[in-house]
Amino acid sequence: MAEPTKICPYSLPDLKNTSDDAVAAYLKTKSFAQSHTLTDVRLSISTAACLIAGATFYLDYTQGFEKTKTFTLYACIAYFTLNTALTIWLYFFESSTIYVGKHKTAPVSLTISSKVTKHDPTYRLKILQTQVVDGKNIVRNRDVEGPFMDWIDDKGFFVKKPFESWLGASVPWILENEDVPKELDSSVVTASGRKVQEEMTGVEVGSGKGSVRRKGKKV
Known part of the structure; x- marks a missing residue:
């Protein structure tokens, strides 16, 4: 135990x-069976943002800034959008909720x-x-x-x-x-x-x- x-x-x-x-x-x-939808959405948004950041770092490290600056621009926009979406989700949807479930x-x-x-x-x-x-x-x-x-x-x-x-x-x-x-x-x-x-x-x-x-x- x-x-x-x-x-x-x-x-x-x-x-x-x-x-x-x-x-x-x-x-x-x-x-009662717990629903993990709120957590799954939060993790999905966070994972997508991390993948974008990781891909940007890898391409910049291997290809150099000049070759990847266009991709970096769009990646920054996508990263900012995902973080904004995560903030909105946490504040308006998940908030202080600790449990969602059905009998x-x-x-x-x-x-x-x-x-x-x-x-x-x-x-x-x-x-x-x-x-x-x-x-x-x-x-x-x-x-x-x-x-x-x-x-x-x-x-x-x-x-x-x-x-x-x-x-x-x-x-x-x-x-x-x-x-x-x-x-x-x-x-x-x-x-x-x-x-x-x-x-x-x-x-x-x-x-x-x-x-x-x-x-x-x-x-």
């Missing part, structure tokens, strides 16, 4: 990156982004769930947060169980064979593919300041 990786418990980037990786690992155990058997997809703020050891997730119910797309947003020290010990080791407990408790509808999530009503199909059936009497929908209360009937 591989030794657990030790990180600096005072480094926010290390804490965030370790937790980001743990999100994907946890969802894999809940029958393997249920019509549920998740998009998760994470962030931290300076001098604040709090892990914040924004979770977007898209679910197909009776042919219609139902979209939910959920913001959750938790202190890194709940799952990173004082020696800098990641502790798996408390992190998974926090994530599962914060977002109960990503679980399979879970108890009926209180924030879902009777028309919702959970990630495990079964419909919720319960009496809704003043159930709180959402969390935090934006919470509302909804009354329903027994189904």
Whole structure:
């Protein structure tokens, strides 16, 4: 068994990156398949830029500048274009997204982004769930947060169980064979593919300041 990786418990980037990786690992155990499209696009653009730079260096080194200056001009334009495209992709499309995936058997997809703020050891997730119910797309947003020290010990080791407990408790509808999530009503199909059936009497929908209360009937 591989030794657990030790990180600096005072480094926010290390804490965030370790937790980001743990999100994907946890969802894999809940029958979600991760999509790597965002990463593949970023790597494709970066690889193309590197190939252009490498080819330009090789031709200039072997043929000389005078023979290759026309190619170098177009290569510089292409390299600048690719780097601009990469910047736009990272800022507008990939942004802070750490996970995109779909449930393997249920019509549920998740998009998760994470962030931290300076001098604040709090892990914040924004979770977007898209679910197909009776042919219609139902979209939910959920913001959750938790202190890194709940799952990173004082020696800098990641502790798996408390992190998974926090994530599962914060977002109960990503679980399979879970108890009926209180924030879902009777028309919702959970990630495990079964419909919720319960009496809704003043159930709180959402969390935090934006919470509302909804009354329903027994189904």
